[in-house]
Amino acid sequence: MSLTIEDVRKIAQLARIKLTPEEEKRHAVTISSVLEFVKTLNEIDTADVEPTAQVTGLEDVVREDLARDCEYKKELLSQMPVVSGDLLKVPAVFSDSEDVI
Amino acid sequence: MLLNELTLKEAQAGLREKKFTSVDLTQACLHRIKERNPQLNAFITVCEKTALEEAKKADELFAKNEAQPLTGIPFSVKDAICTAGVLSTGAAKILENYTPPFDATVIKKIRSQGAVLIGKNNCDAFGHGASNENSMFGPVKNPVNLDKVAGGSSGGSAAAVADNMCIFAIAEDTGGSIRQPASFCGVVGLRPSYGRNSRFGIMPMASSFDTVGPMTKTVEDMSIVMKAIAGQDPLDATTVPDSVSDYTGELSGDIKGLRVGIPKEYFDTAGIDEEVRMLCEKQIKELENQGAKIVDVSLPMTKYAVATYYVLVPSEVSSNFGRLDGVRYGVRSPEDNLFDVYAKSREIGFPEEVKRRILIGTYALSAGYYDAYYKKAQQVRTLIRRDFDRVFSEVDVLLTPTSPFPAFGLGEKASDPIALYLADIFVSPASSAGIPGISVPSGVTKAGLPVGVQIMGPRLSEGLIMKVANKIIKK
Numbered sequence: 001m002s003l004t005i006e007d008v009r010k011i012a013q014l015a016r017i018k019l020t021p022e023e024e025k026r027h028a029v030t031i032s033s034v035l036e037f038v039k040t041l042n043e044i045d046t047a048d049v050e051p052t053a054q055v056t057g058l059e060d061v062v063r064e065d066l067a068r069d070c071e072y073k074k075e076l077l078s079q080m081p082v083v084s085g086d087l088l089k090v091p092a093v094f095s096d097s098e099d100v101i
Numbered sequence: 102m103l104l105n106e107l108t109l110k111e112a113q114a115g116l117r118e119k120k121f122t123s124v125d126l127t128q129a130c131l132h133r134i135k136e137r138n139p140q141l142n143a144f145i146t147v148c149e150k151t152a153l154e155e156a157k158k159a160d161e162l163f164a165k166n167e168a169q170p171l172t173g174i175p176f177s178v179k180d181a182i183c184t185a186g187v188l189s190t191g192a193a194k195i196l197e198n199y200t201p202p203f204d205a206t207v208i209k210k211i212r213s214q215g216a217v218l219i220g221k222n223n224c225d226a227f228g229h230g231a232s233n234e235n236s237m238f239g240p241v242k243n244p245v246n247l248d249k250v251a252g253g254s255s256g257g258s259a260a261a262v263a264d265n266m267c268i269f270a271i272a273e274d275t276g277g278s279i280r281q282p283a284s285f286c287g288v289v290g291l292r293p294s295y296g297r298n299s300r301f302g303i304m305p306m307a308s309s310f311d312t313v314g315p316m317t318k319t320v321e322d323m324s325i326v327m328k329a330i331a332g333q334d335p336l337d338a339t340t341v342p343d344s345v346s347d348y349t350g351e352l353s354g355d356i357k358g359l360r361v362g363i364p365k366e367y368f369d370t371a372g373i374d375e376e377v378r379m380l381c382e383k384q385i386k387e388l389e390n391q392g393a394k395i396v397d398v399s400l401p402m403t404k405y406a407v408a409t410y411y412v413l414v415p416s417e418v419s420s421n422f423g424r425l426d427g428v429r430y431g432v433r434s435p436e437d438n439l440f441d442v443y444a445k446s447r448e449i450g451f452p453e454e455v456k457r458r459i460l461i462g463t464y465a466l467s468a469g470y471y472d473a474y475y476k477k478a479q480q481v482r483t484l485i486r487r488d489f490d491r492v493f494s495e496v497d498v499l500l501t502p503t504s505p506f507p508a509f510g511l512g513e514k515a516s517d518p519i520a521l522y523l524a525d526i527f528v529s530p531a532s533s534a535g536i537p538g539i540s541v542p543s544g545v546t547k548a549g550l551p552v553g554v555q556i557m558g559p560r561l562s563e564g565l566i567m568k569v570a571n572k573i574i575k576k
Contacts, residue, residue, distance in 0.1 A: 026453070034461055034519065
């Protein structure tokens with residue numbers, strides 16, 4: 001499996017990461033080699049083998065559905081990059097750059 | 102002997118017998134950090150002021166006879182683990198300004214005993230690496246030889262313990278990140294069974310693999326710290342309800358008749374260092390002399406473990422790292438539109454290896470490739486688990502090298518991700534199976550580099566593997 005630079009750009013777009021042209025080139029080579037390496041798994045017959053998603057065997061771990069106060073509201077707000085009062089400020093989700101608050 | 106060179110057990114005794122105070126002990130560690138950190142780069146943050154305050158409080162507890170096992174003991178924490186009020190960067194620029202308001206559960210347990218948080222250890226960014234060269238705060242150097250890597254991802258923690266900058270450390274092991282640097286630096290490192298210790302407050306890498314464990318100077322110290330941190334946590338639904346053993350008590354007694362499995366795949370691997378093999382074989386003889394029964398076993402899936410790991414882990418990473426987007430905390434690149442905020446914050450905030458793994462995972466999980474990569478690897482993970490299940494019906498524990506080679510040179514494997522991934526060949530199988538493994542120093546090569554031996558056991562056999570590790574002879 002060999003990835004082209006176009007493939008890398010498309011994945012990076014999906015992953016929301018900007019890459020420099022040099023990074024795109026390097027990732028095309030290194031990711032292709034990783035995909036080639038993991039192909040060794042195809043040597044194994046896994047027909048009828050259940051996939052493993054977790055190893056503890058625990059199921060349906062629940063707690064009582066009770067509302068809890070946040071102990072750290074002030075501290076969490078202090079970690080936010082941009083705030084307006086008690087609100088987190090972000091660029092508008094559905095508009096062009098002119099509408100950014 | 103300097104106070105910072107004491108083991109946890111010795112430090113406990115000295116504090117209890119009032120031979121010295123926690124302030125003395127803390128100052129000795131801080132002094133060592135000042136002296137050595139400029140060369141080793143094992144710490145991202147040193148808590149000089151708060152550590153001394155905490156030490157004073159600990160001394161008051163001793164004065165009031167209210168001390169607990171970890172009271173007054175200086176410890177350090179991997180920077181990918183949240184510590185209340187102390188910068189926790191994950192060794193990545195995207196969190197270079199992040200101060201969590203809470204402690205991870207394991208840290209809370211330790212600090213509630215009055216232990217002294219002395220600083221935060223450098224690591225591969227968010228745990229991505231096996232050499233500690235993927236830190237955005239520079240690589241950690243091996244205290245034994247400054248031209249060599251400390252191992253990774255918890256290289257700073259291993260170096261800090263090995264170089265006596267703290268009494269013990271808390272780190273994280275997803276695919277070998279505690280055990281491999283422990284072996285490179287010559288300290289004891291335990292990856293617990295998945296679910297034994299709470300993951301709450303750990304910066305998640307691959308949630309079905311991540312574990313939190315101690316790095317210590319001796320196996321006995323390990324048993325003390327494990328006793329303090331293990332157990333179910335309502336804040337981590339994957340922790341198991343099984344009761345926590347008296348690990349220190351379990352260390353005593355002999356190993357007569359204990360069945361120790363030697364998996365041939367771990368010794369036949371191409372590229373295994375001859376001195377590493379010889380030091381392990383010496384330990385096998387040693388255990389046999391102590392009455393253990395040595396049994397040759399086979400784990401045929403071993404050679405597929407790294408490939409399995411490098412499909413599943415990047416997949417989980419690509420999902421987990423969605424939260425690191427510059428929106429709610431950490432560093433935000435000031436862009437005009439939301440897409441650019443995400444893409445630019447992640448561009449400047451992550452090192453290349455983190456980006457590579459997110460991209461691999463995004464690809465592996467994307468439509469049309471899911472079955473070929475992710476599901477296939479999940480199925481092989483089942484076969485890896487079955488390998489161990491079968492073998493543990495024949496033997497009680499397994500003994501292997503922790504790493505095929507001792508610490509390698511800085512920069513030696515930096516440009517070839519697969520060469521670096523293969524450094525995890527002996528540590529990633531236990532990670533996939535969710536079983537515990539401990540790396541214990543077992544001598545040094547002719548060049549003076551430490552070599553670790555790994556003992557693995559069935560799920561929740563921490564007490565047993567520590568007992569066997571305690572029989573390993575250091576020199």
